[in-house]
Amino acid sequence: LEFLSELIDCAINHQPLNLHYRTYNGIETEVVIHPYHVRQYNNRWFLFGLEQADNVNRIANRPLDRIIKFSIANVAFIPNTTIDFTNHFDDVVGVTIPDDSVAKETVVLKFDTERFPYAVSKPIHHSQKIVSEKDCILQIEVRPNKELESVIFSYFPHVEVLAPVSLREDFKEKIVNNLKKYTTMQNGCTDDLYFCTKI
Numbered sequence: 001l002e003f004l005s006e007l008i009d010c011a012i013n014h015q016p017l018n019l020h021y022r023t024y025n026g027i028e029t030e031v032v033i034h035p036y037h038v039r040q041y042n043n044r045w046f047l048f049g050l051e052q053a054d055n056v057n058r059i060a061n062r063p064l065d066r067i068i069k070f071s072i073a074n075v076a077f078i079p080n081t082t083i084d085f086t087n088h089f090d091d092v093v094g095v096t097i098p099d100d101s102v103a104k105e106t107v108v109l110k111f112d113t114e115r116f117p118y119a120v121s122k123p124i125h126h127s128q129k130i131v132s133e134k135d136c137i138l139q140i141e142v143r144p145n146k147e148l149e150s151v152i153f154s155y156f157p158h159v160e161v162l163a164p165v166s167l168r169e170d171f172k173e174k175i176v177n178n179l180k181k182y183t184t185m186q187n188g189c190t191d192d193l194y195f196c197t198k199i
Helices: 003-014 114-119 148-153 167-182
Strands: 017-022 030-039 044-051 057-065 065-072 105-111 128-131 137-142 159-163
Touching: 003 030, 003 044, 030 057, 105 114, 114 137, 148 167, 159 167
Parallel strands: none
Antiparallel strands: 017 030, 017 065, 030 044, 044 057, 105 137, 105 159, 128 137
């Protein structure tokens, strides 16, 4: 948050930045970014802008907590002519925009009876509608992304993905793969910390 107000000022005043950034796996990089937009999601802030790196220009999304430092870059500002950030995130949950091959779909979710009222009171997406109050079914219209996946998983085991089939199968595969971690003996267990067994 120490960078937030200054980054907002840079976006408003069209000031390109030299950004020193550390990825989640610890790799540090330096890039030039032309800041366009700052946005909050899930208690984190993100900087969006045109990033110049390795002779390639792309719209980048940089979490502020990964920024080590930044300074004003001595280059001409490249204005935003392609993205309207007022509606850029309308079709997604969160801040990750999938590639153009990912279309908007009707995602249908069935909740347990006790969990359904909470899901209704805290919509996953602004498009959320009740399909069946009796059967505890909701639907949203979104382009699937990682944030959608995380939100749905946060309701497990009280939710079932009914549609689309591709998303349902993706969740099924992840559940099966995760189950394997709980049904085989784990390496590194010690007798005084864990009772390790193979089910």
